[in-house]
Amino acid sequence: MTNVDMWFDPKCPWAWIASRWLLEVERVRDVRVRFHVLSLALLNKDREVEDWYREWLDTAWGPARVAKAVEQKYGDPRAVYTALGNRIHLEKQPLGRDLYTAALAEADLPVELADAADSTEYDDALLAGNQEGLGPVGEDLGTPAIHVTMPDGSVNAFFGPVVSPTPRGEDAGRLWDGVLLVSGTPGFFELKRVRTSPVVN
Template sequence: MNLPPPGKQGPTVADMWVDPRCPWAWITFRWLQEVEQVRSIDLRLHVMSLSVLNEGREVPEKYRTAMVEGWGPVRVCVAAEQRHGRDALRPLYTAMATLIHHKKAGLGRDMMLTALAEADLPAELIKAAGVTDYDAALRDSHHAGMDPVGAEVGTPVIHVPGPGGELIAFFGPVVSPSPRGEAAGRLWDGVLAVAGTDGFFELNRSRTRDPLFD
């Protein structure tokens, strides 16, 4: 294992939980990709599910179809991670989210097969979409990310280690569009500062923009 030189800290591990169908998580992921270029972070993706999150909740009619269709992509993501390792998740998530949010490809079989091909993963992983074989692992991953931030939030969720090694878990940031370059780094610095402040819980304002992906 390579250790940082004396007096030097290693990269900050940033664990992020994603569902390919969430536009806000996709923008936050793209922001963190920018942060990787200007700050020392080790970004690790994990799977959560909006369908799991909203089980038993009253949701608007227009979201109910997505609640059902949304199981397929996250099941395929978990199957890919379990069968091909953690490194398989990032390219698959990227391919799915690009197809869903930029190309309006929906959540169905064609989108998932295209994403698997773009991520250089076997097409047979599509079988996971329609079965419950990976649901226990999906729920475990979901709760590992979501439980530390409480029941009132959605996605994106990020975990980072605190100054003393304690877990800092938070919802957000929700931002549109994604900042680039050093602006992305400054936002990262600020997010760490507020999230790591003992007793800090909330900073919020009304959302006045739809998701902007470019």
């Protein structure tokens, strides 16, 4: 069994697709994924970014804080991430308390955790999660951040993959094999091309 840890921001569409890909990988490879929260709003709090991205980030605090509250109290936030992500990315529901309480209820979690969206109570934990997820990858990156614990105990950490739409079945497995191969190659840092299609979940 290969243990994989993925850091996600609930609002990030690329992290959402990567998380759905990893769930497919679990089905076709001997892999177990654990999910962790990373806040892009916190990561970019003091950075100069374009106006459109600042507006996007300003609305990303709520879902990240709710997911972090779940992670702190109940462990792996897989179920609430799926419930949040379906609403945010597939159903395009407006962010807010109604979305958070519905997602928490679907995940059989206390709806009172929605209060975290407007609280700084979990921001120190968010910062610690950011540092843990991005430390081995690079603080200038973001989500998805993935750490793979290799058989020898070493950790292969990387940002990505950025892919759309979500690979399914054996296509997901082949992408996994390739990502492990290139990211595990000493001295390998980047493989990239221009995006030619919109985000498709």
